[in-house]
Amino acid sequence: MNFAALGVPSSLAQILEQQGITTPTPIQAATLPDSLAGRDVLGRGRTGSGKTYAFLLPLVARLDASKLPAMPRKPRALILAPTRELVGQIHAALQPLARAAGLSTVVVYGGVGQNPQVTALKKGVDIVIACPGRLEDLMGQGYADLSAVEITILDEADHMADLGFLPGVRRIMDKTPQSGQRLLFSATLDKAIDVLVKRFLTNPVTHEADSAQSPVATMHHHVLHLSREQRVPVLVDLTSAPGRTVVFTRTKYGAKALARQLNKSGVPSVELHGNLSQNARTRNMEAFHAGTATTLVATDIAARGIHVDDVALVVHADPPVEHKAYLHRSGRTARAGNEGTVITLMTDEQVRDVRDLTRQAGIKPVTTKVTGPDHPVLVQLAPGERTLVPGGLVVETPTGAGAQGAHAGGGGRNRNRRRGGGGQSAQGGGQGGGRSRGQGGGQSSQGGQSAQGGQRRSGGQASQGQPQGGGQRRRRSGGQAGGASQGGRTHSASSFSRGR
Template sequence: MTFAALGVPSSLAQILEQQGITTPTPIQAATLPDSLAGRDVLGRGRTGSGKTYAFLLPLVARLDKSKLPAMPRKPRALILAPTRELVGQIHASLAPLAKAAGLSTVVIYGGVGQGPQTTALKKGVDVVIACPGRLEDLMGQGYADLSAIEVTILDEADHMADLGFLPGVRRIMDKTPRNGQRMLFSATLDKAIDVLVKRFLTDPATHEADSAQSPVGTMHHHVLHLSREQRVPVLVDLTSAPGRTVVFTRTKYGAKALARQLNKSGVPSVELHGNLSQNARTRNMEAFHAGTATTLVATDIAARGIHVDDVALVVHADPPVEHKAYLHRSGRTARAGAEGTVITLMTDEQQRDVRDLTRLAGIKPTTTKVNGPGHPVLEQLAPGERTLVPGGLVVDVPVSTGGGRSTGGNAQRKRARRTGQTNGQSRRGNPTTYTSESGSAPAGGGQRRRSGGGQGSAGGQGGQASGGGQGGGGNRRRRGGQGGQSGASAPRSGGHSASSFSRGR
């Protein structure tokens, strides 16, 4: 089967071929004949199954065929997606196809200034790729009129339902023409999705391929049964192996704390969660894509739609609450037929939860009891020589998470690899404490600044790490203070300072 045989225009098929994409995936082969014919389509397929091209190809083909001009404030096609990262990724896939067809595009989401978005809309664009919240804002301000929409697409509809976006989605969809083509793609179908289907799709062609309930054959699942205090040392062992790794936590606080711990231990890591400004999220994803950071520590915001080539390992540092989240998280690896390994860390008190989780997910993982880094199974799951970079990844970020830079000659900026309040209670749930074998003191509550005096140790102003000393303050070198050294050294010597992050969602 080829794209041309499914009815994809040759000009678009050539664009795919230039990217090495020559064989349609099952969800593409199933839906393209109907979507290219103009029918409404309901498609179900797991993340990584190729849904993006399944709707982009018919969208571009239809707009190119109709040859209507882009009018000010009146886009011709709309793609709705639940997260900024997914919007950006869809846009990256669309760009070469749109260029070949002479179509203009704009991305719309919050967390950044709306100026460039409103300018593009006023000028006139063919395709809008948007998160529902910001799009509704711009519609309310009169910048976007959806009365000329020819094609509407909902991607990751179930995730939009999980995030509470469906009321906004319904209000947006109500503003699109009833006679336009509509396509809805989702990894799972439930009652919330049925409401959208019945309200907005007309006699849809329904196709299912690679559903979220069917595990990928090339994905290998493992559970590591270990003590609570060994989780960070084992994570450092796994993530310091060659290749890219995605580590999932349940909370934003947990992602931030764990990324900091990995960096201190020498694993170049970045975080991805909802508390980051859009600029920080974009910068961190670029670092992970480029390989500057080898590990991405994320909440479930990254479980949907985020594609990074060659992610060989996914680790559930906190087992997810539900099996759907497990499958979507795990879908960051073993994409497009590649091999991948998924590891869940499990403590004694989590055994029942993990057993129920894997049963509902339809998988039978291999469970191994490990007593810390250096266990033979860790080398098998993440083969290769372990490499640690002193200090991990050091990135300057604004003190504020609002995205704007501080102004003035004495603007203070803190590093992404910073010492924060790691030993306090989280906002929600009970804390999970990660302690070092060496029993070093917890990191303090203060924030280390790029300039100024005070303590030079990695413990910050609130407490001293075990290796610390008072330090030289002031002008710290990039890889540590001039006076004191951080107590967080390489994992083999057990230098993990105590931290805690929430087990709650």
């Protein structure tokens, strides 16, 4: 079966074909006939099942057929999603389809200035892709009026519920016409979703493309039983294998600390968590997409909606709290028919939790007792020659309040800028022929290796280091955060499993 047979306009089917998409996924095949016919649809499919095109195709087809003009402040279609990253990825998938139909779009989310979003809404756009919080702000300021919305889509509705967004979602949807078409997509259907369905969907058709707990057939699950001290060495071995890896931690502090440890060990890594500014999140994801960073260390913020091609390995450095999170995290691999491996690291005190977690998730992982990074099972799970890059990823990362930039080693100039006071940042073992400049209140000192002696400038005192190796480089600017790195060892304020 192809898209045209499901009723998709030939112009849109051709755009999909140009991207190599010719065969509908089960959720697309199940929902498209009803959604293209104008019915309200409740669709459930696991992460990575193709839900995005299942709602983008009927949205574009409907707006293109009605041929109404975009009006100032009154969008014609609304897509709500729980995270900025998911909004951005929906927008990227939508753009080729919207261009072909002559439709205008805007993304609306917090963490960035609202002026460009306001300007686009004032001018008039056809489609708004939004996170609930910022959209409510703009509605309250009079910049967005939803009275002309023809079709409303809720993506990852269960994740909206998990994040506490449902009150805002209800207020927003109350402002859309009851006569409009509404599509709700979710990885799971539970009582929280039932509330939305009963309130906003009219005589909906329900389609479930797979079992709520069914693991992907091509996804291989493993548990590595190891000691606490072996977690980082084992992670370094796994992530230094060829291919992209996503590593999940339970806390944002843990993600930051682990990314720093992996970079120091020679694995080019970036972090993704709620403490990063939007610019830093975007830049880190671009580095991961481009392959300059081979490992993404993330909290559950990335478990939903983040689509990166060819993620061969997902590692739960910290087992998630509940099974739904396990399934969504694991859904970063084995996408679009590809195979993938999922590994959970388990210490002695986590045995019962991991056993309960995997049972509830409906999987039976292979468990292996691992004594260190030289265990042969690691090469089986992540085959290929290990590659370590001295210093890890060199990246310039201005960070938001309280967040620390990625560790940067290697040559050239490294700027690590901090706004306000806040935190102790230390970088040890970094080598460079250029200069390193830190800006912030307090005292700055350098005693590391620098081919030119280097210099550090700060609002307080500055002492210039000597051109000798093996020392420590430290900058003080207020309280204490992160860790101090000295002589190749990293002492972190919080391990990646505990956080605060």
